Amino acid sequence: MRSILPEKLTKKIPSQVWEVFNKFTEAGYEIYLIGGGSRNVLAGKVPVNCDFTTNAHPEVIQTLFPDSFYNNVFGTVGINVKRGKKEEIYEITTYRGERGYSDFRRPDNVWWGKSLEEDLQRRELTISAVAIGPSKKDKNILEIIDLFGGKEDLKNKIIRAIGNPEERFSEDALRMIRAIRLATQLGFTIEPNTFSAIQKNAFLINKISKERIRDELFKILKSDYPAEGVILLLTSGLLKEIIPELLKGYGMTQKGHHIYDVWNHSVQSLKYCPSKDPLVRLATLIHDIGKPYVAKGEGYNRTFYNHEVVGAKIAENIAERLKFSKEEKEKLVTLVRWHQFTCDERQTDSAIRRFIRNVGKENLQDMLDLRVGDRLGGGARETSWRLEKFKQRLIEVQKQPFTVQDLKVDGHDVMKILGLKPGPKVGEVLEKLFEKVSEGKLKNQRKLLLEEIKNFK
Secondary structure (H helix, E strand, O other): OEEEOOHHHHOOOOHHHHHHHHHHHHOOOOEEEEOHHHHHHHOOOOOOOOEEEEOOOHHHHHHHOOOOEOOOOOOEEEEEEEEOOEEEEEEEEEOEEEEOOOOOOOOOEEEEOOOHHHHHHOOOEHHHOEEEEEOOOOOOOEEEEEOOOHHHHHHHOEEOEOOOHHHHHHHOOHHHHHHHHHHHHHOOEEOHHHHHHHHHHHHHHHHOOHHHHHHHHHHHHHOOOHHHHHHHHHHHOHHHHHOHHHHHHOOOOOOOOOOOOHHHHHHHHHHHOOOOOHHHHHHHHHOOOOHHHHOEOOHHHOEOOOHHHHHHHHHHHHHHHOOOOHHHHHHHHHHHHOOOOOOOOOOOHHHHHHHHHHHOHHHHHHHHHHHHHHHHOOOOOOOOHHHHHHHHHHHHHOOOOOOHHHOOOOHHHHHHHHOOOOOHHHHHHHHHHHHHHHOOOOOOOHHHHHHHHHHHO
């Protein structure tokens, strides 16, 4: 249950954590590193944004750290910590006990705990309940307190609930998707009884706020194994509750270059998407979500005309359901709506400009990343000469003006040269100049444009 932290792991403890340890022990209080911090140390990594648990009450913690902040009812005090040029937040929570979870999220009754053991018993996963802190005999020696076999589970890369998993998940339904998230982030497997409990209680995720679900989903998508995380969400039953529209593509065969059904193509596309942005990865996952709704025909003869239009509306519904910000929703919808773009060497500059306007300059790289995922997820090569040509055209066309405002001359130049007063005629001249530049008949150079204006006298 108690063991000494090996010296090679003790060296992973940064000076800022030792400072926290020392302030508490010198004041006569217990203090332990917990959760992700202790997991990182045991894995031989330096902990960041650490969580601590202590028998000191919040007002005592704030006395020890006058610049700390405290604005919740669960006994958590935050302190800002600088490590080099980076700033981190350490959260220190008083031991507590909990009872009753009528809303399947927050305990009905919370009280200050009297011991570390009492505090650890309320946690959901064994790997989150391993504590590291100063020995009571010698504060310079760090002890590992492991009541539930978390060290062994860390060694074996297993996610396991503490005690009865069904009780843990019925207490707080968010714990189910957190278990999936941790398994995805760490590359761990979920212990069978724990996973079975998630499957039985998956419907309870609807008791949780959509914002919290969205945040956990984004963490899954941001991990190194997003595709595996989505598969876990599927097999656990949680995906059906969160994005049920995705399941309609399961087993739906496709024709052409596709070697997977719609579902597996979507997951493979996510796997190979080069973007690290969780929103772009989500767009890649759901880019074909409209296909089952417009499918015509059977088997490999099935067609999916206008699936991107229907998919954009579904993407909008998903974004609204999961409480995305306005900017997040617009970007998700845009990527899904225009992902079915054509790479054709015969495209005119006007067609390329129209594509850029539809997608937005700020989303071009994200759209190209989606296309890479789409290609690899369908069994094609990462790129083609047409796609590379298209990328080059995007660069070249952006050097050209997109609107009248991009011209190297303006209304003042027109009025000065033609002797005009402000009015419709000025706008007409500028529009004609822009038309010539857009068609490639005139370069967007100030000297040339000033000469051209003279021809409108």
